Amino acid sequence: MGIGTSIFLLAVGAILTFAVNASVGGVDLDIVGWILMAAGVLGLIMTAAVWGRRRQTVATAPAAEPVEYRVEERRDIVPPR
Template sequence: MGIGTSIFLIALGAILTFALDASVGGIDLDVVGWILMGAGVLGLIMTTLIFSRRRQVVTTTEQPVEYRQVEERRDIAPPL
């Protein structure tokens, strides 16, 4: 789940919980809204943790093992 999806779930849950005053038979929209907001917050936390681990920079002090020299051949005609 990305940051955008998490924010969407939080906003949708807040709308269902605080702004909507409708009733659906057998479904409590306030509870559905709180569940969506919780899932959005959890997704936002998990996404932040994953991105923070991905951004860690690893530095090495070793030199490359092998250098290769590339030469350009001029004796072959270029393609048409």
């Protein structure tokens, strides 16, 4: 889950929890909002943890010797006129 999705879940959850006063048959929208906000916060924490690991430096083996390329001219082909 990315940062954008996490923020979206937080926003939708906050709207359902604090701004909507409707009732849907058998579903408590306040609880759904709190669950969405919790999922958004968890997503932000997980994204921060993953991005934090990616930014660590990793030691790599030294680069191999550069490859030498040789270009040879073919003399058996007549150039176009």
